[in-house]
Amino acid sequence: MKIVSVVGARPQFVKLAPIHKAAKAAGVDHVIVHTGQHYDPMLSDVFFEDLGIGAPDVHLGVGSGSHGVQTGSMLASLDAVFDEHRPDWVLVYGDTNSTVAAALSAVKMHIPVAHLEAGLRSFNRRMPEEHNRVMTDHAADLLLAPTAVAVEHLANEGLADRTVLVGDVMTDVLFDVRAQKAGQPSELLEEYGLEPGGYYLATIHRAENTDDPQRLAAVVAGLAGLDRPVILLAHPRVVAKASDHGVNLTQGSLIAHRPLAYPDLIAAVVSSAGVVTDSGGLQKEAFLLGVMCTTVRSETEWVETVELGWNVLANSADEIAAAVTRSAPQRTDAAPYGDGHAAERVVKTLIAAGHSTSAV
Ligand code: UD1
Numbered sequence: 001m002k003i004v005s006v007v008g009a010r011p012q013f014v015k016l017a018p019i020h021k022a023a024k025a026a027g028v029d030h031v032i033v034h035t036g037q038h039y040d041p042m043l044s045d046v047f048f049e050d051l052g053i054g055a056p057d058v059h060l061g062v063g064s065g066s067h068g069v070q071t072g073s074m075l076a077s078l079d080a081v082f083d084e085h086r087p088d089w090v091l092v093y094g095d096t097n098s099t100v101a102a103a104l105s106a107v108k109m110h111i112p113v114a115h116l117e118a119g120l121r122s123f124n125r126r127m128p129e130e131h132n133r134v135m136t137d138h139a140a141d142l143l144l145a146p147t148a149v150a151v152e153h154l155a156n157e158g159l160a161d162r163t164v165l166v167g168d169v170m171t172d173v174l175f176d177v178r179a180q181k182a183g184q185p186s187e188l189l190e191e192y193g194l195e196p197g198g199y200y201l202a203t204i205h206r207a208e209n210t211d212d213p214q215r216l217a218a219v220v221a222g223l224a225g226l227d228r229p230v231i232l233l234a235h236p237r238v239v240a241k242a243s244d245h246g247v248n249l250t251q252g253s254l255i256a257h258r259p260l261a262y263p264d265l266i267a268a269v270v271s272s273a274g275v276v277t278d279s280g281g282l283q284k285e286a287f288l289l290g291v292m293c294t295t296v297r298s299e300t301e302w303v304e305t306v307e308l309g310w311n312v313l314a315n316s317a318d319e320i321a322a323a324v325t326r327s328a329p330q331r332t333d334a335a336p337y338g339d340g341h342a343a344e345r346v347v348k349t350l351i352a353a354g355h356s357t358s359a360v
Contacts, residue, residue: 001351002029004087006078008037008062008098011281013047014262015093015116018172018343020053026347031085035074035098036061040236046261051173067097067128074101082109088354089114091346092136095129103136114350116169118143119150119159120280120301128207142353144346147336149303166345167338170281174288175340177263178270186271187264188231192255194271199228200324201272202254203279205235209296213245219296222317224252226324228273232256233265274324283311284337294323304336 003023007016016032023030034056038044048055058081062073074097082090082105090106092099093116106113115136122130137143143159145151146168154163188194188201202223204210209219220242223230232238234249234256242249249256260268266285269275275286275293283302286293293311305311309329314320 001027001089001354002031002085002087003089003091003347003350004031004033004082004085005091005093006033006035006098006102007056007093008035008074009094009096010038010043010047010259011279012093012096012098013044013053014051014173014281015169017047017051017053018169018176019091019116019346022343022347025344026351028347028351031058031087032056033058033078033081033102034060035077035101036063037070037074037096037098039063042259042261043236050261050263051177071097071101074098075105078102078105079109082106082111087111089142089350091116091350092140093117095120095133095136097128097132100132100136103139107139107141112142112354113140114142114144114346114353115140116144116346117146117150119145119147119152119154119163121153122299122301124299126208142349144349146338146342147304149336164349166349167340167342168284169342169346170284171288171337172340172343173262174266174285177266178289181263181267184267186268188257188268189271192229192231194229196271197273199272200226200230200274200276201268202230202232202276203235203282204232204277204296205237206278206297209278210238210241213247216241216245217247218317220247220249220251220254222296222320223276224254225317226253226276226321228253230254230276231268231272233259233268235259276320276324287311288337290331292324292326292328294320296320304334308332308334308336 060077090111090113092102103113118137143163144166151165210216230253278296283293283305287305287310294314312323314323
């Protein structure tokens, strides 16, 4: 059994780690293709090093560009890679331009495609990630859904017969890293002379929040006005847009900081008074770590975090200020994101379905 995983952006490297481990344990020939969508060492190399993935087997080096240029450049390179490897499955992850490019290339070459993290929907047709996930789900042969809600969305779109509920692989990696890091304080405490619980941890990178100058200025003002220091782990996109728009990312309570490696990020969440973010992964990580999250968006794909009281959607400065100072919800035993063994289930499902595909 040969699986080619195609990844390119930071959250995909995190999801790749438990899949790679499970694939190796099952004796699968696992080929890793990095599109090069993310290339800064702090957005790419540190994940391969820290999470024990090793180096990618193939690196396409596409870099940044408009959606069409970036996705097109990946498509142009992937045909040859798939042709050379002729895998039993191409596995694509999440909702980035790397995801849709790999799905489209593989499906046109009649190579079975599996989509990990299938079925998520924001129902916001302006989000690039929504385009990517809808198109990928409808192109793929096997839909590996992380949650019951995702399974429901896929059924509503007529895709139930291709869907398998496997759980969320981000839970797998989070549990592993939490066990390794247990009790170690965040490096941010020493760097800024902070106490545990003495700061909020923020990330803002989505196009909806960064691309319009007024919107970015309003979000930054909201964070700068909060009642304790806000450490902004600044993605290169927000740094570039802030510079273009003349917005200062260090002002008032707000302090811009470089992005953190995954284990340091987890420690920083654990030590914080709360997370303020527009990242999908961080909403779940905060939930799984029992830290309150405020999401700077008008909708979320991870509705369970909101329903269980651990996440609040907030858009204006006033809404963000009210949300971060709310009281903590009741602890919950609910485990909507699985049991930490999703990756093993993914690999088992691919092996079983791969055999039936080759028998046809
Ligand atoms: C991408 C994904 C988004 C995901 C995010 C995780 C798409 C459409 N979006 O957004 O879903 O949540 O990754 O981080 O695929 N840049 C650098 N160095 C890098 C990468 C990017 O400087 O290594 C800068 C460039 O200015 C680039 C901009 O960030 O133009 C945007 O990068 P891009 O890969 O297009 O999308 P992200 O915003 O990272």
